[in-house]
Amino acid sequence: MGIVEKATEYHLGLLKAKLARYRAQLLEPTSKSGSSGTGFDVQKAGDARVALIGFPSVGKSTLLSKCTNTMSETAAYEFTTLTAIPGVMEYQGARIQLLDLPGIVEGASQGRGRGRQVVATAKTADLILIMLDATKSEEQRRLLEIELDAVGIRLNKRKPDVVFKRRTTGGLTTTVKLTKTDEKTIRTILASYKLHNCDVMIREDITTDEFIDVLIGTRKYIPCLYVYNKIDAISLEMVDKLARSENSVVISCEMALNLDYLVEQVWESLGLVKVYTKKRGERPDLSDPVCLRKGATIEGRSSKFSPHAQKVSLNHQVQDEDVVSIFTK
Numbered sequence: 376m377g378i379v380e381k382a383t384e385y386h387l388g389l390l391k392a393k394l395a396r397y398r399a400q401l402l403e404p405t406s407k408s409g410s411s412g413t414g415f416d417v418q419k420a421g422d423a424r425v426a427l428i429g430f431p432s433v434g435k436s437t438l439l440s441k442c443t444n445t446m447s448e449t450a451a452y453e454f455t456t457l458t459a460i461p462g463v464m465e466y467q468g469a470r471i472q473l474l475d476l477p478g479i480v481e482g483a484s485q486g487r488g489r490g491r492q493v494v495a496t497a498k499t500a501d502l503i504l505i506m507l508d509a510t511k512s513e514e515q516r517r518l519l520e521i522e523l524d525a526v527g528i529r530l531n532k533r534k535p536d537v538v539f540k541r542r543t544t545g546g547l548t549t550t551v552k553l554t555k556t557d558e559k560t561i562r563t564i565l566a567s568y569k570l571h572n573c574d575v576m577i578r579e580d581i582t583t584d585e586f587i588d589v590l591i592g593t594r595k596y597i598p599c600l601y602v603y604n605k606i607d608a609i610s611l612e613m614v615d616k617l618a619r620s621e622n623s624v625v626i627s628c629e630m631a632l633n634l635d636y637l638v639e640q641v642w643e644s645l646g647l648v649k650v651y652t653k654k655r656g657e658r659p660d661l662s663d664p665v666c667l668r669k670g671a672t673i674e675g676r677s678s679k680f681s682p683h684a685q686k687v688s689l690n691h692q693v694q695d696e697d698v699v700s701i702f703t704k
């Protein structure tokens with residue numbers, strides 16, 4: 376960064392830190408703005424929750440009706456769906472809750488009522504499907520991303536590697552060279568949040584925005600798939616282009632095209648694994664796997680159907696098709 380960029384980064388960083396804190400307060404369910412921060416009152420069920428976010432009439436309800444046993448009203452007019460409708464998809468022994476939601480429009484995160492409720496519900500999901508009408512412009516995708524970003528959802532991003540602890544004394548440590556922000560900006564933002572007594576360790580080359588996200592602390596890092604529907608109505612060239620873009624799946628709900636692949640990708644994106652459990656001295660029950668998220672830890676023994684179980688550490692990270700027996704002393 377040059378001197379001018381550094382000065383801009385500094386002032387803008389401070390300004391954004393203040394704005395971010397103000398907005399986060401507005402989103403608090405307990406704030407004066409009432410219950411605007413809460414989503415629809417639908418119980419989580421199954422192994423994971425997937426939320427359908429999109430403009431009106433992109434085919435969200437048609438997808439729910441095709442992929443689950445639940446029917447959700449579909450029609451050619453906008454705002455057919457007025458509330459959250461849960462359905463269940465079954466795949467590889469997993470029960471995945473698919474949540475059909477009302478369509479949203481630009482400004483949903485700021486507006487009252489349903490739009491805000493929809494984005495708040497998205498926050499509770501383990502995976503977000505941004506559903507797009509393949510016959511419409513790519514602009515719709517950017518607009519939806521802005522709405523989700525505004526409520527603190529970070530799509531397909533990892534939580535920045537910053538460790539932050541309140542202490543009686545303070546210190547800032549960086550283990551990498553910062554090229555997108557600088558220590559002066561970080562220190563001033565900390566001071567503006569009145570965080571004088573804390574240990575901050577920055578372990579990756581973060582941006583100022585990412586640092587603010589860490590300070591706000593309520594950001595949700597959620598994986599996302601872009602689902603382009605209605606490919607029956609576009610050219611093959613366009614289908615090819617969309618299908619090759621990152622984190623994207625192309626489908627036609629109406630013609631039931633590529634829906635199996637979508638479910639497979641949902642499973643992949645959720646990072647689900649199936650694990651078989653067995654009792655001591657018995658064979659594992661392969662008809663009844665337990666679904667866990669990748670990276671979940673387990674204590675006990677792990678094996679891949681092998682007769683010689685391998686004793687694993689207390690925090691063994693489960694792999695797909697592990698067989699585990701859990702011992703209690």
Ligand SMILES: Nc1nc2c(ncn2[C@@H]2O[C@H](COP(=O)(O)OP(=O)(O)OP(=O)(O)O)[C@@H](O)[C@H]2O)c(=O)[nH]1
Binds near residue numbers: 457
């Ligand atoms: N050509 C085509 N039309 C589709 C497809 N999927 C859905 N539609 C049509 O798109 C229209 C809207 O479908 P819905 O499922 O109601 O859309 P929605 O996203 O739930 O709409 P809202 O609830 O109003 O937000 C209906 O007329 C569907 O028949 C598809 O794959 N291809």
Ligand SMILES: [K+]
Binds near residue numbers: 431450456
């Ligand atoms: K509709």
Ligand SMILES: [Mg+2]
Binds near residue numbers: 447456476477478
């Ligand atoms: Mg609908």
